[in-house]
Amino acid sequence: MKQKIFIKLFLSTFQLSACTFGGGFVIIPLMQKKFVDELHWIEEQEMMDLTAIAQSSPGAIAVNASILVGYHVAGMAGALITVLGTVLPPLIIISVISFFYAAFRDNAIVNMAMTGMLAGVAAVICDVVMKMGKSIFQKKRVLPIAVLSASFIAVRFMKINIILIILICAVIGAADTLYLGRKGGKTL
Amino acid sequence: MIYLELFWSFFQIGLFSIGGGYAAMPLIQSQVVDIHPWLTMSQFADIMTIAEMTPGPIAVNSATFVGIQVAGIPGAVIATSGCILPSCVVVMTLASIYYRFRELKMVQGVLAGIRPAVVAMIASAGITLVTMAFYGERVLPADLSEINVISVIIFAVGFFVLRKWKVNPIYVMLGAGAVGILHGIV
Numbered sequence: 001m002k003q004k005i006f007i008k009l010f011l012s013t014f015q016l017s018a019c020t021f022g023g024g025f026v027i028i029p030l031m032q033k034k035f036v037d038e039l040h041w042i043e044e045q046e047m048m049d050l051t052a053i054a055q056s057s058p059g060a061i062a063v064n065a066s067i068l069v070g071y072h073v074a075g076m077a078g079a080l081i082t083v084l085g086t087v088l089p090p091l092i093i094i095s096v097i098s099f100f101y102a103a104f105r106d107n108a109i110v111n112m113a114m115t116g117m118l119a120g121v122a123a124v125i126c127d128v129v130m131k132m133g134k135s136i137f138q139k140k141r142v143l144p145i146a147v148l149s150a151s152f153i154a155v156r157f158m159k160i161n162i163i164l165i166i167l168i169c170a171v172i173g174a175a176d177t178l179y180l181g182r183k184g185g186k187t188l
Numbered sequence: 189m190i191y192l193e194l195f196w197s198f199f200q201i202g203l204f205s206i207g208g209g210y211a212a213m214p215l216i217q218s219q220v221v222d223i224h225p226w227l228t229m230s231q232f233a234d235i236m237t238i239a240e241m242t243p244g245p246i247a248v249n250s251a252t253f254v255g256i257q258v259a260g261i262p263g264a265v266i267a268t269s270g271c272i273l274p275s276c277v278v279v280m281t282l283a284s285i286y287y288r289f290r291e292l293k294m295v296q297g298v299l300a301g302i303r304p305a306v307v308a309m310i311a312s313a314g315i316t317l318v319t320m321a322f323y324g325e326r327v328l329p330a331d332l333s334e335i336n337v338i339s340v341i342i343f344a345v346g347f348f349v350l351r352k353w354k355v356n357p358i359y360v361m362l363g364a365g366a367v368g369i370l371h372g373i374v
Contacts, residue, residue, distance in 0.1 A: 059275030060245030090244025116368020123346030173301015
């Protein structure tokens with residue numbers, strides 16, 4: 001019985017990971033469909049909370065979410081299995097590509113496609129930045145906008161180590177939460 | 189010890205890329221292009237393009253790619269493990285706190301504090317990629333008129349389509365690749 005659950009967990013995450021292009025949030029609705037609607041292993045509210053944890057933790061959201069689902073369904077062993085299921089498809093695909101990378105890159109057609117696609121990636125990233133930036137400016141609070149501007153200057157022009165910037169901003173976020181909490185104001 | 193270096197670099201990438209997907213990009217650039225001489229900027233642009241075209245998280249894709257380039261298949265496995273180990277530890281810890289207290293306010297507060305910085309970093313890495321796409325170099329050349337016009341057009345159309353109709357990025361990538369090939373042949 002337990003073995004059956006492990007196999008199901010592995011196959012489900014493997015499939016989801018193999019079909020999730022672009023990474024990130026795309027996998028959350030897919031997981032919801034699979035584990036909440038189809039298999040009934042997780043309740044809907046719980047899935048939303050798990051999503052919040054996956055987003056609040058470092059690393060890829062897809063990996064984090066699969067750890068949580070595996071852990072929830074079958075403990076530590078379950079988490080190991082779902083991580084494996086999530087990581088294997090990209091590991092295999094990228095390995096195959098990188099073995100042919102040299103030939104791949106020297107191929108004229110591929111080169112043309114890659115040049116075009118680089119402009120496409122640039123557009124996708126600008127779109128992501130616009131979307132994320134908008135949600136920060138919409139809050140109409142001075143602090144996040146000041147942090148955004150200062151971080152940009154620090155990373156772009158002063159070449160300050162980004163890990164240091166993240167740590168400083170984490171402290172600012174914690175202090176802000178305490179301050180807002182004391183004021184009894186609403187959360188961010 | 190190349191394996192140890194790989195592991196440590198991707199451990200840091202995994203630990204500090206907070207905020208999903210593209211948040212890992214500036215960290216990867218800093219670790220594998222600036223700090224270690226593992227990839228050139230143009231290889232980095234390639235792997236970002238490949239990562240966007242293939243399934244899976246950007247960080248895992250890059251870990252595999254860089255690992256193989258630097259130390260073969262074992263390198264790929266080690267880099268990928270390094271990249272997901274922080275997730276495993278932090279996610280499990282947070283999950284157990286969550287199941288005990290059902291309270292994540294502080295975590296969310298810290299996250300809200302980091303998010304603007306993440307946007308700034310992605311923006312900065314994005315500007316570098318736009319420069320790569322338009323000029324083939326990571327810094328602007330002296331002569332700004334040597335711009336790749338086709339890339340500018342692909343970028344502009346792609347950006348417009350994404351903003352206006354919120355299409356799936358994979359279609360923008362496919363379209364961009366097709367236009368690149370067409371232009372090369374014609």
